[in-house]
Amino acid sequence: MDVIEEKRLDKKGYRLHVIPSKKYKTTNVVVKLKAGLERDTITKRALLPYILQQGTNKYPSARELRTALDDLYGAVLGVDGSKKGENHVITLRLETANEAYLSTDEQILERAVEMLSSILFDPKSDGNSFDASIVNREKQTLKQKIDSIIDDKMSYANMRMIDEMCKDEAYRLHVHGYTEDLEDINEETLYHYYQKMLAEDQMDVYVLGDVSVEKAEGLIESAFAPKQRASSAESKKTIVEQTIEDVNTVVEEQNVQQAKLHLGYRTNITFGDPLYYALQVFNGLFGGFPSSKLFMNVREKHSLAYYAASRIESHKGLLLVFSGIAPKDFQKARDIINEQMALMKEGKFTEEELKDTKDLVVNQLLETMDHPQGLIEILYHQVLAETDVSPDQMIERVKHVTREDVLLVGEKIEQDxxxxLTSKGGSRNE
Structure with a gap:
């Protein structure tokens, strides 16, 4: 793979990351705004990405903004929010054409940076409040998003499991916010929170593409520095380790045909830990790939599940199992899932399975890095974990995971x- 070189520069109020690369036909500029998860602010933060995409003072409607993006050789804008450990991250992405591939003398990257700056720092407002019609409309959009989660039973079951598993932790907070908060949010209160976000969030700016460090630094400096504050907020420390006395079993009944059985484990390992790479391999062997124990045993061998898989929450230290089963199969499916975890802890996997899984994890990383946005996400993990491991070092660490490392991971994992989620009147003991 190509060597990925990231240049980090601490600036006034933000940190700049430049990744020069001739690999991609586009140039990507990404802004990350990070703050701790708080119940009082999560719905405002969930709403802001919707507002920021609806227009700026220069392009005061969504249509005018989209036209301006089209005029910029089909630039693509994305704004969203996500949970990373017990932090909430708002991301603005702008992908534009690489000037080298176009027969034009236009300063495309300069225009793109200016546009992204105006979306972030100069959204449509009167200097004291957002546009009321935009806020009211986007509140409805967000409400529909929140309400729709109950219709996606897999997402709903995962959300409810986290509710129960992390009930006393900030991680329980819903990334899309809460409908009961929307009534009290208006164009003024949201604008005042937006100003607070700009003043206090930790900001990281990424420029990835065929661009020199000096050019990227100059463009971002001129567009961002005058708008931003002098200091960033402290990172919120994520709660990782919890004492588990008894496994908490929660049964919920709804009008469903396919039941959802989700299990949550504490791994006590996060992205910055030396064992993190062994955890990736452990998860791959257990439920991360179609060759895994969960897929082969719960789904294929015993035909108990429509799907059965696991994934890890890198910055919270959780391993989550998802399965869709017949309501009557609760006990049998849970027993087989528990059996697969016990086999993992006992090291009941072959050297060939270990090697194949390490190859799959490496290939997954390489595929992610093949996409500009995926590479930026991997690099941002370093910021969140306050570590400094390059992508090629990550791959080497996966390759060097041993059976003993995987067994050490197993010793740390506890079911929580x-x-x-089952049908009404369905019995979990059948």
Whole structure:
């Protein structure tokens, strides 16, 4: 793979990351705004990405903004929010054409940076409040998004499991916010929170593409520095380790045909830990790939599940199992899932399975890095974990994971919560 070189520069109020690369036909500029998860602010933060995409003072409607993006050789804008550990991250992405591939003398990257700056720092407002019609419309959009989660039973079951598993932790907070908060949010209160976000969030700016460090630094400096504050907020320390006395089993009944059995484990390992790479391999062997124990045993061998898989939450130290089963199969499916975890802890996997899984994890990383946005996400993990491991070092660490490393991971993993969403009147003991 190509060597990925990231140049980090601490600036006034933000940190700049420049990744020069001739690999991509586009140039990507990404802004990350990070703050701790708080119940009082999560719905405002969830709403802001919707507002920021609806226009700026220069392009005061969504249509005018989209036209301006089209005029910029089909530039693509994305704004969203996500949970990373017990932090909430708002991301603005602008992908534009690489000037080298176009027969024009236009300063495309300069225009793109200016546009992204105006979306972030100069959204449509009167200097004291957002546009009321935009806020009211986007509140409805967000409400529909929140309400729709109950219709996606897999997402709903995962959300409810986290509710129960992390009930006393900030991680329980819903990334899309809460409908009961929307009534009290208006164009003024949201604008005042937006100003607070700009003043206090930790900001990281990424420029990835065929561009020199000096050019990227100059463009971002001129567009961002005058708008931003002098200091960033402290990172919120994520709660990782919890004492588990008894596994919490939660059964919920709804009008469903396919039941959802989700299990939550504490791994006590996060992205910055030396064992993190062994955790990736452990998860791959357990439930991360179609060759995994969960897929082969719960789904294929016993035909108990429509799907059965696991994934890890890198910055919270969780391993989550998802399965869709018949309501009557709760006990049998749970027992087989528990059996697969016990086999993992005992090291019941072959050297060939270990090697194949390491190859799959490496290939997954390489595929992610093949996409500009995926590479930026991997690099941002370093910021969140306050570590400094290059992408090629990450791959080497996966390759060097041993059986003993995987067994050490197994020693740290503890089951915390079982969540079962089943049909009304369905019995989990059948």
């Amino acid at each position: 919560t079982v969540y079962f």
